Amino acid sequence: MTRNVRVQYFGILREQRGCGEESRETGAASPLDLYRELAGEHGFSLDPENLRVAVNDEFRDWDSILAEGDKVVFIPPVAGG
Amino acid sequence: MELSREQIERYSRHLILPEIAVEGQKRLLSSRVLLIGTGGLGSPLALYLGAAGVGKLGLVDFDVVDRSNLQRQVIHGLSWLGKPKVESAKARIADLNPDVQVEVHREAITSKNALEILREYDVVIDGTDNFPTRYLTNDACALLKKPNIYGSIFRFDGQATVFDTARGGPCYRCLYPEPPPPGMVPSCAEGGVLGILPGIIGLIQATECIKILLGIGSSLVGRLIQYDSLAMKFRELKLRRDPNCPLCGDNPTIHELIDYEQFCGIPKPDEKKEEQQTMIPQITAPELKAKLDAKEDFLLLDVREQHEYDIARIPGATLLPLSVIQQRVGELEDHKGREIVIHCKMGGRSMQACQFLQSQGFSKVVNVAGGITAWSDQVDPSVAKY
Ligand SMILES: [Zn+2]
Numbered sequence: 001m002t003r004n005v006r007v008q009y010f011g012i013l014r015e016q017r018g019c020g021e022e023s024r025e026t027g028a029a030s031p032l033d034l035y036r037e038l039a040g041e042h043g044f045s046l047d048p049e050n051l052r053v054a055v056n057d058e059f060r061d062w063d064s065i066l067a068e069g070d071k072v073v074f075i076p077p078v079a080g081g
Numbered sequence: 082m083e084l085s086r087e088q089i090e091r092y093s094r095h096l097i098l099p100e101i102a103v104e105g106q107k108r109l110l111s112s113r114v115l116l117i118g119t120g121g122l123g124s125p126l127a128l129y130l131g132a133a134g135v136g137k138l139g140l141v142d143f144d145v146v147d148r149s150n151l152q153r154q155v156i157h158g159l160s161w162l163g164k165p166k167v168e169s170a171k172a173r174i175a176d177l178n179p180d181v182q183v184e185v186h187r188e189a190i191t192s193k194n195a196l197e198i199l200r201e202y203d204v205v206i207d208g209t210d211n212f213p214t215r216y217l218t219n220d221a222c223a224l225l226k227k228p229n230i231y232g233s234i235f236r237f238d239g240q241a242t243v244f245d246t247a248r249g250g251p252c253y254r255c256l257y258p259e260p261p262p263p264g265m266v267p268s269c270a271e272g273g274v275l276g277i278l279p280g281i282i283g284l285i286q287a288t289e290c291i292k293i294l295l296g297i298g299s300s301l302v303g304r305l306i307q308y309d310s311l312a313m314k315f316r317e318l319k320l321r322r323d324p325n326c327p328l329c330g331d332n333p334t335i336h337e338l339i340d341y342e343q344f345c346g347i348p349k350p351d352e353k354k355e356e357q358q359t360m361i362p363q364i365t366a367p368e369l370k371a372k373l374d375a376k377e378d379f380l381l382l383d384v385r386e387q388h389e390y391d392i393a394r395i396p397g398a399t400l401l402p403l404s405v406i407q408q409r410v411g412e413l414e415d416h417k418g419r420e421i422v423i424h425c426k427m428g429g430r431s432m433q434a435c436q437f438l439q440s441q442g443f444s445k446v447v448n449v450a451g452g453i454t455a456w457s458d459q460v461d462p463s464v465a466k467y
Contacts, residue, residue, distance in 0.1 A: 010307060011235045012266055016404070020311060043407060050261040054318050073316065075307060077257045078235035080269035081122045081210040081279070 002027045005034070005066060008073040013051075017042050031055065031072060032062040051076040082107060088180065092134055105295045106134060110180060112294045115139040115202035117190060117218050119166040121269070121279030122208030122232050122286065124156035129287045131174040131181045135294070138174065139202055140167045141186040149466070153276035190214060192338040195221040204293055206230045206286055210268060212260045213341035219244060219253035220338055223328050229253075230289050230301075232282040235267075237275050239282035239308040242320060243289050243301040246329040250302035255323040255330075260345040264429055271426060278310055361435045363448045366455040369422060373397060379420035380413075384434040385453070389426065393465040395456055403430045410441055417443055424449035424456070426467075 008021045017038070028034035031053040038044065048062055054073040055064065066072070084092070084103060088110075095101045095109075114135050116123045119142040130138060146154075146161045146169055154166075161169035167185035174183050186198055190209075199205055199221050207218045207229055215233070222229035226247035233240050244252045285306060292298040307316040327334045364372070372379065373396075383390060383398040390400045401409060403425070413421070421443060425431040428451050435446040449455070457464045 010238050010309070012272070014238070015236070015272075020309060045265055046261060049259060050257075050265065052256065057316065058319055059321070073307070073318075075240075075318075077212070077261055077266060078233045078238065078240060079210060079212045079215055079266065080234045080272075080274055081118050081120055081208045081232070 003066060003068040003070075005069070006071045007034070007038070008071070010074065011076045011078045012046065013044060013074050013076055016044050026066075028066060030063045030066060031060060034066065034072060035062075035074065046076055082110070088134075091178070091180075095133070100297050101295060105297075109134050109291070109294055110136040112204070113137040113139070113202045114290060114294075115141065115199060115205045116208055117141050117206065117214065118208035118210060119154075119156070119170045120144070120150065120208065120210060121153045121234060121274065122206075122283040123166075123170070124154045125280045125283035126206055126208060126287050126290075127156055127170050127174060128177070129284060130290060131178050131183075133287075133291060134178060134180050135290075136180065137182045137184060137202075139184045139186060139198070140170055141188070141190050141198065142166045143187060143189045153274065153279050155280070190217060192217065192340065195338060196225065199225055199227060202227070204228050204230065204290055206232075206290060208232060208283065208286070212266075213345045213347065215253060216260065216344060217338065217341045220328055220335060222246075223252050224337070228293055230286045230293075232286040234274055234278045234282050235269065236272055237278065237310045239278055239310070240305060241282050241285040241289075241301065241308070242305040243293070245300070245302045246322075248302060249322065251320050251322040252326060252329045254328045255326045256305065256320060258323070258326070263346045264433055271429065275310055281308065281310070361432060361439065361446060361448050363450045364422070365450055366459045369395075369424070369449055369456070370460045372422070377420075379422050379447075380416045382413075382421055382423045382434070383453075384423055384425050384430050389467070392467050393453060393457070395424065395453055395464070398424070403434050406434055406437060410438070413438070413443070418445075420445040420447060422447045422449060425452045427452045427454050 002025050004025050007024050009017045014020050026034055028037050035048050052075045053060055055070050092106045095106050112135050116126055119140050144166050145163055146157045146166055156173050157169045165187050167187050171183040171185055174181050205222050205227050223246045228245040231242050246252050289301050303320050305318045305320045324331045381398045383400045384403040386402045423431040423434050432448050435448045438446050457466045
């Protein structure tokens with residue numbers, strides 16, 4: 001079963017993905033599966049434990065369940081000042 | 082203390098706001114705020130908090146003003162190049178508002194001095210540029226029960242929130258329990274930053290600071306603002322205290338400051354030297370020049386990005402950005418037995434490239450310490466520094 005989700009990237013992930021936002025049809029059941037899928041395609045350098053994921057403007061656990069139409073945001077740490 | 086005639090004129094736009102009025106302005110004048118960093122975020126913070134009449138501003142920064150700072154660090158000017166940032170900021174604030182007493186700490190904040198420095202202030206604002214100092218500031222604020230107004234920036238993105246564990250809010254460790262591996266998240270010096278961005282994020286921090294001091298409005302405690310300047314969108318994310326947080330959780334295990342360089346995986350200077358000597362050989366920029374002049378047989382590899390290569394380059398270098406080196410390593414197959422000398426902007430990315438190529442069986446890799454920046458400084462000043 002696949003679902004359509006809206007994915008947003010911040011910081012270093014935006015550069016590594018080459019865009020800030022995209023729609024995606026995915027078979028991933030959780031944010032973790034989705035991140036692994038994307039990391040495999042785009043060579044993301046950060047492991048999931050180094051960033052946070054938010055779904056529909058709430059931070060979520062990596063193994064929570066994704067639903068049709070979810071807005072998923074990957075937020076790596078930034079230190080610049 | 083009564084406001085003087087001059088002060089009534091100076092702060093009149095505050096005084097006619099019922100939410101501030103004379104009482105609030107007096108409160109600001111007796112407040113003490115510490116700014117960690119007098120750079121991109123610290124510049125607008127110091128200017129606006131100084132103008133607002135925050136009575137005591139502490140500035141912590143060990144750095145000096147560099148020309149590359151002026152694109153965003155708006156408190157500093159050309160006449161201060163090479164001089165301490167804290168002194169530059171102090172002079173500017175003295176000109177702006179004599180009501181503000183500026184206390185300068187021209188040193189790095191460390192586990193040894195942090196508690197002593199922070200103790201003197203009501204609110205701490207984190208405008209630093211590195212992970213060890215962010216974790217240090219977070220822990221010190223939680224231990225002293227002081228609000229920590231957090232902001233950080235990278236390229237076109239910014240984050241801001243308020244960590245206030247004394248009021249039951251989360252801390253930085255609740256957001257990011259572990260720092261990223263060293264070198265995985267580039268700094269603004271390596272990755273670049275839109276010059277305007279720290280103005281926006283710094284002034285969100287300044288706004289939160291004034292609100293906390295006055296006790297007005299609803300603060301950013303428990304809310305992370307994630308700002309995207311390209312899309313011009315502010316996203317607000319609910320941030321909760323993590324019951325398992327080692328600092329502010331239900332069973333905390335951190336009761337004192339730790340070694341934050343070690344926590345963030347940054348080797349101590351002497352260890353670093355040893356490790357690099359045994360793992361990856363390094364040469365200086367003048368040594369690279371000598372090898373080139375002697376027409377030695379080696380491949381000079383530049384692992385920066387194309388747009389950096391377009392700004393400045395070392396003659397004879399072949400470009401293969403670190404970001405694509407894994408996909409395109411095949412292009413180096415013909416050079417496998419040859420010496421490969423690798424450089425980037427400052428020596429960090431090239432070290433990662435050396436380690437990667439070594440793991441792929443390239444046995445003769447050499448890192449150029451200090452990268453093209455050292456080349457500009459020590460070999461050829463006509464190569465632009467950026
Ligand atoms: Zn915490």
